[in-house]
Amino acid sequence: MIQIGSRNNAPTPQHSTQDIYLFGIDLSRPATPFCFEQSIGGGHAEQGGARWLALDELDGWPGKWREHLQKADCAWVAELVDAHSGEGQAAVVALILQRYAEPAQPTGRLQALGRWLKRTIHVGGRYGV
Structure with missing residues (x-):
């Protein structure tokens, strides 16, 4: 799974500290490579979940894929698909x-480091981004 985007959108009505939206590409599932995930309050067990979709299933999915991509901080994917x-x-x-x-x-070292940290480390809680 290649994680393309993620962001903690908390506080939300579902949870006060963790409501993470994720989008990834799963190359091991060529028929349904687009993975839309949501982690609420610590994982998928109680709330949240994941859904793998094919390109032709996006518009029929009631999960509003464009909004999900925006919340996962990768709205550019929807623009590219369109x-x-x-x-x-x-x-x-x-x-x-x-x-x-x-x-x-090209950016400064501090900006490059900040972008790498944002892509790599997921911080939950009220200080999460």
Whole structure:
């Protein structure tokens, strides 16, 4: 699983400290590679869950995939999917992974470190981002 985006949106009506939205690409599931996850209050056991979808299932999913991507801090994925609506699923997955892997614009070391920390470390609680 390649995690493309995640963000803690707490406090929310569901939980005061942890309501994390995640989006990933699961290459081990080529038929349904798009993984939409939500972790509420510490995991999937009590609240939250995960759903794997194919490209042609996105608009029919009642989970509002565009809103989920925005809450997972990767709204650019929806823009990319919309811009390449005539292409096949494998091509769209490749475009998402290519854009995700692109190096950021040249920045200072502190900014680069901050972006790496944001992508890598998930902080819960009221101080989470």
